Amino acid sequence: MTIDVRDPVRPAPMLPPVDVAPLRRARLRATGVQAACVAVSLFMALPIVLIGLAAVSSRAALAEFPKPLVPSEFALDSLLSFLRATGTLPALGNSVLAGLYAVFWSLVVGAPAGYALARHAFRGKDAYQMFILLVRALPIVVLSVPLATMFLRLDVYDTVLAVTLVHTALALPTTVLITASIFVSVPADLEEAAQVFGCTRWQAARRVVVPLALPGLAASSIFTFVLSWNELLGATVVTLGHRTLPAQVLTSLAEASVAYRFAGGFALILPALLFIFVMRRYLLNLWGTTLR
Known part of the structure; x- marks a missing residue:
């Protein structure tokens, strides 16, 4: 029997044993989630x-x-030859411009639509959200062929503008839905408080809502840029001499050597990875984490 030093007469109360099973299960669950994330990332x-x-x-x-996992000899000859090939750098510039223009126009058109869906209730709202997804349900060839005909009549065929319009049309449904979900998470009370203190509706949206919605806008921008960068069929149909890099790789490397194909594939991957690396802070903030 233990004696309480504060009261030599009264014995100290015995504490019940601590049940560590829930903590152990939580640790095992967290370890499993981390292992699954590492496995998916490696895959x-x-x-x-x-x-x-x-x-x-x-x-x-x-x-x-047999081919080793790590090459026995490194050289940049194939990659440099691919970059120096005729049409590669112009196609790279066309892809970057088309991706950035698609991001800009999808946000200019899609973000206000997402804001309207988040802040206003109207008849047929749910049906409208399902209807805008029909654009993604259609095969790209169904959209690109009529668009190519329209671009020929408007004299914008074989331009970066034509590719931008196609990619913006493909990215708009996702942009609208992503931005709508983000604007819903921003409390309307903050916007109303800004209006009480003298801001107009536009100023309240620009100074209060948009900064809080930056993670969602960044996520939408990443999706749009990657979609524009990887899109192949639409860019091939609506362009001929001013093609994007994926379309250029498709047409120029069909009969090329294996080394040139790997160089072209790496050139297609690297810019999209760089764009995601730049925008990663906002994307991680969207998931509730911070990057220091």
Whole structure:
């Protein structure tokens, strides 16, 4: 029997044993989630790493059999030759411009539509949200062929503008739905308080709502840029001499060597990864984490 030092007569109360089973289960669950995330990340990163290693390998290393995981000899000849090939750099510029223009116009048109869906209730709202997804349900060839005909009549065929319009049309449904969900999470009381203190509706939206919705807008921008960068069929149909990089790779590397194909694949992956790396802070904030 233990004696309480404060009261030598009264014995100290015995505490019940601590049940560590829930804590152990929570740790095991967290470890499992982390392991699953690492496995999915490795599964998605492995093709990118292999393409990158093949792009910087020498042609002799690519011809080895059996092929080692890490090339025995590194060289930038294939990658530099691909970048110096006729039409590669202009196609790269066209892809970057089309992606940035698609991000701009999808936000200019889609963000106000998402704001209207988040702040206003009207008849047929749910049906409208389902209807705008029909654009994504249609095959791209169904949209690109009529658009190509319209672009020929409007004299904008084979331009970056034509590719931008196609990619903006493809990205708008997702942009509207993403921004609508983000604007719903921003309390309307903050916007009303800004109006009470003298802001107009536009000023309240610009100074209060938009800064709080930046993570969602960044996520929408990432999706739009990656969609525009990877889109192939629409850019091939509406362009001929001013093609984007994926369309250029499709037409120029069909009969090329394996080394050139790996170099072209790596050139297609790298800019999209750089864009995501720049925008990652806002995307992580959307998921409730911070990046220091």
